[in-house]
Amino acid sequence: MSELNFDNIDSVQIDILREIGNIGAGNATTALSQMVNKRIDMGIPVVKITDFTELSEVLGGAENPIVGILLSVEGQINGMMMFILEQASAHTLINMLMGRELDAFESFSEMDLSALKEIGNIISGAYLSSLSSLTNLKIIASVPYMAIDMAGAILSVPAIEFGKIGDKALLIQTDFGEGGKENLYGFFILIPDMPSYKVILDSLGVY
């Protein structure tokens, strides 16, 4: 396989990355559902390849506050995994978990922040373990790190990684919500380093 570059990715590669997103997000949603003890439905993941200049537009503009949970990934695949939520979705999720009114939007308490981090951990862990069993590759994730800040600032972290390869970023958007209402919007961004893309696609027999 030649060097992968999102500026000229082919449709087979996109299909594979979408399928990884689908399986990963499906597992993550199940994990989330068990955590909040409610049925959580998931929409079909959308794989987007966008210019990184437009990356933050997907999340309501560069200055829109978002929650980002980042894990570094090591093993046979190296890179980062990021789970991103709009602030409103983060509140809804926390409220679900804590059994509060869903539309209570006070500022996050220490307890909320810690719970949010744990949600990110479980969701990302489920995502990565499905990727691991799909590819038969050993993947180890770090503890989660969280930041709540402007979308542009948080997304600069994955954008810079993608920036080393080209001018485009790949993100997998997953909408999910309680009982048919898909009112939570989350994004997974898997950011393998350059050699790891080849490792993933090779492990699935794609050349």
Add this chain to the structure above:
Amino acid sequence: MEMIKVGMADLKACKFPDALTTLGLGSCVGIVLYDPITKVSGMAHIMLPDSTKISNNSNIAKFADTAVDQLIKDMINLGANPTRFVSKIAGGAQMFSFSSKNELMRIGERNIEASKQKLADLKIPILAEETGENYGRTIEFYSETGDLRIKTIGRDIKII
């Protein structure tokens, strides 16, 4: 006065009375160049320190070294005199508080170092900076005053 938007991995130059802005700087660095006499201004939003370390380096606005060179050219075209150039820089935050010494995580710091090195090589003085830390910044540069306004979430507006 027009507020000209500079995107991620982008650069723009303008004349008085226009202003320049870039939104949500994280680990990227915003480099502002200014000629105080003609009031010609330029802003670059760089993502990576060094174009020579990356094979796909055609987007010159992405790197500290090539972005500054291009910005200077664009400003000279608008009538600026490079011997008078001064600069202000902002950004280069570490958005996630990783404890590991992972190179990936130090990118903000490396972007700041590279920007400063490039400006030092060109003997352009840095009048002020608001760099590092762990928060995002929106910056606005006003050609009339030479003020750089820095907006963050949950902190007071700072002018440097």
